[in-house]
Amino acid sequence: MEATPTFAGIDWSWQHHALCIVDDDGQRIEEVTLPHSKPGLGKITTLLRRHGVAQVGIERGDGPVVEHLIRDGFEVVVISARQVKSLRARYGSAGNKDDRFDAFVLADALRTDTARWAVVQPDTEETIALRMLVRSRHDLIDHRIAVHNQLLAVLQHNFPGAIGLFSQLDIGISLAFLRRFPTEAKAAWLSQLRMAHWLKANGYCGRQSAPISSTTCATQPPDA
Structure with a gap:
């Protein structure tokens, strides 16, 4: 005797998943909310197989639940959240979101309009x-x-004086400057000529010339 078709819908989130399974007449035969965890996903697989479900309706075509279902051999069908919202009117819902009810809508829409929905390709x-x-x-x-x-x-x-010397703070020349002159005291050794020599030695080819504020210039070299 051929088994009666069954259909499932899952309304999932990062905290829990509402699962609803309906028979060929649209009657609920399983309805449960499970945590988003490895045991929770395992329980979903157990229930789907127990009731002979082959296709599962869900609101998005990616994410851990979809990956789990495909890996366990189920066909996943996408019915978008916007479509689910419209489908609620079919059942006289006022449109307020309810996870378990949305799982039922997904399952029943899969039952009545299978050909309308896109199947997720692995x-x-x-x-x-x-x-x-x-x-x-x-x-x-x-x-x-x-x-x-x-x-x-x-x-x-x-060391606010080091900010804005170069176009970006996290590029090579900026980081090289901070390694060589990590403090205002060490940077105070720089004159315009010394800055120019240092830039040339480091292969700097920017558009700005080497002048720096006279308040940071000194004649004494920095500490080793």
Whole structure:
């Protein structure tokens, strides 16, 4: 005897996931809210398999829940949040968001209008690798911005004269300058001529010439 089709919807968040499974007549046969955790995701898989679900409706085509479902062999169908909001009217809802009700809407919309929705295609190995590289790059950029802001704060308090000498604080020439002249006392050794020689020795090819404020000039060399 052929099994009766079943359909599932998941309304997910970073805290918990509402799961609803309906039968071929649109009757709820399972409804539960589970935490966003490895055991919670495992329980979702168990319930889906117990009721013979093959397709799962969800509001977005990426994220940890989608990755988990595809990895466990389920077909994921995207029904956007905007579409879910419109579909609530079909059931007489006032439009207020309710996680469990939205999970039911996703499951029932999958039951009645399967052909309307886009199926998520699993990523290729190349796409997964590229995504990891992009995430790593974003993490590095965030770290660089954080370190830049920390350095700027330190200089504003201890060595404001070093701010604005070059186009950016975190480029090579700026960092080389701070390594060589980390304090106002060491920078005080610089004259216009010495600054010009130092810039030339460091391969500086900017558009600005070497003059610096006379208040930072002195004739005594900095400490070794």
